[in-house]
Amino acid sequence: MNTTPKLRVGVIGLGMGRAHIKGWQEHPNVEVVAIADPDAVRLDKVGTEFGVAGRYASAEAMLAAEQLDVVSVCTPNKFHKELTLAALAAGCHVLCEKPMAMNAVEGRAMLDAAQAAGKRLMINFSYRFSAASRALKTQVDAGLFGDFYYGRSVWHRRRGMPGFGGWFGTKALAGGGPLIDLGVHRLDLALWLMGYPQPTWVMGSTYNPIASALAQQAGKTFDVEDLAAGFIRFENGATLALEASWAANIQEAELMETRLLGTQAGLLQKNLHEGYTFDAHVFTEVNGAPVNMHLCPPTAEAKSAMYDYAEAILTGQPHPAGGDQGLVVMEILDALYESARTGAPVKIGG
Ligand SMILES: NC(=O)c1ccc[n+]([C@@H]2O[C@H](COP(=O)([O-])OP(=O)(O)OC[C@H]3O[C@@H](n4cnc5c(N)ncnc54)[C@H](O)[C@@H]3O)[C@@H](O)[C@H]2O)c1
Structure with a gap:
């Protein structure tokens, strides 16, 4: 009999969030207990499709009502930072969709918040x-x-x-x-x-x-x-x-x-x-x-990225695709956009 306590997962944003639910459900010791999306039709459809009972019109309502271990952030990029910070503040590990954030400043704030909270932050570099x-x-x-x-x-x-x-x-x-x-x-x-x-x-x-x-x-x-x-x-x-x-x-x-x-x-x-x-x-x-x-x-x-993340959390091992690597990617993307804007090479770091 499987007596390991299950990780309680919540998923925010139900476009790519559907793939997260599927990925989480690959792991026998994970249960997706809650989902959040302001699109009521999507919320109902996805909840029924995957048998998720906890359905919320906002991430804030979900985080306040549920005791979650891990949260997937799968919204448009603009909201990755604020929702990651909210999930960390609610005591959750976070799996955030790519790109980590709108830019490296936001990415740094997310990484710092995860470190300060003693929680994990993974970026879904699914490929x-x-x-x-x-x-x-x-x-x-x-x-x-x-x-x-x-x-x-x-x-x-x-x-x-x-x-x-x-x-x-x-x-x-x-x-x-x-x-x-x-x-x-x-x-x-x-x-x-x-x-x-x-x-x-x-x-x-x-x-x-x-x-x-x-x-x-x-x-x-x-x-x-x-x-x-x-x-x-x-x-x-x-x-x-x-x-x-x-x-x-x-x-x-x-x-x-x-x-x-x-x-x-x-x-x-x-x-x-x-x-x-x-x-x-x-x-x-x-x-x-x-x-x-x-x-x-x-x-x-x-196996999915979600499976590997769950396994790392449950066994206390390091997880792949950490926020530190997400931040390096954001620094490069920022510099590429800046170089495109100015027409000149851009230095990164020191
Ligand atoms: N890893 C991959 O291969 C992959 C593939 C597709 C999309 N993505 C990423 O996933 C994220 C979402 O993309 P998508 O294609 O699912 O977009 P989408 O527009 O199809 O879905 C986004 C969903 O988020 C909901 N939403 C918006 N703001 C919200 C909020 N504040 N709280 C809760 N829900 C909110 C919307 O109602 C919508 O249902 C993006 O960051 C995108 O880059 C990753």
Whole structure:
């Protein structure tokens, strides 16, 4: 009989929050006991779909009424900071959606609050948790690649703009466009595989030739970029090119690729069939001949980020994708946007 006390989880925001509920429910010692969303129709639909009894029109009401151990924050980016601080103040660990916040100042406040409260803060960099990413990381940690010195990480959509007039295309609610929305994942994935080297300089550019014209025709707000490109230099001398778009005149409908070149081998993590399943490859040289390896991840689905977080909390072990790494990502994104604005390279740290 399972006698371990279950973690009581609450989920705020029920778009991506649905995936959190599913992820939490993978773990036998977790119970999603409460959800919160001001959208009453969504609240009822999701509550019924997943059998969650505690349903609240606001996060504040949920935090006041429920004794929760962990809270997922899955709202538009603008609210990540205030809701994370509220959940921490209510004595909860937090799993916050990506991007951690609107900017690094907010991210720092969240990390400081978690440390002051003695609670955990994890960022849902969900693409790390795929079987292909996990298989690559195992080989990275075993030393297969040597030292990574150059990488290119991209997520492009040919035409994949969020609905005009919504929060994704509104800077005041999202903080930015595809760079902070999609690029954030590809940046974290590359940094994670590279061992999170300390960034020192970035150079970035943003563009908006396609989406803004379409939004204007539709008479809707769209005040973020539709494509961003950047170059990041790290303290150890390595460099990374990063690209993200919601609109780009390319062949693929959806292209996700992370390539890292190491002193002994290179890797490629890419999406299959322009969709959301992934493949992992290794390229090296053996006895003077080029050798390609296809890493075959386990056929069973990889566990979710929520499963790993629950396991870490329940066993007292460190959790992945901590707020400290979320903050490094925010510092790089801030610097890329600042570089795009000024047209000059931007230094990070000291
Ligand atoms: N990890 C991933 O792969 C992934 C995928 C999609 C979205 N996201 C992230 O998830 C977050 C939400 O995105 P989405 O696509 O679900 O957006 P969405 O607009 O579909 O859903 C957001 C929900 O939050 C609710 N909400 C808004 N303000 C709230 C508040 N103060 N308290 C409670 N609920 C509130 C809205 O009513 C809505 O139901 C964003 O930060 C986004 O970047 C992550």
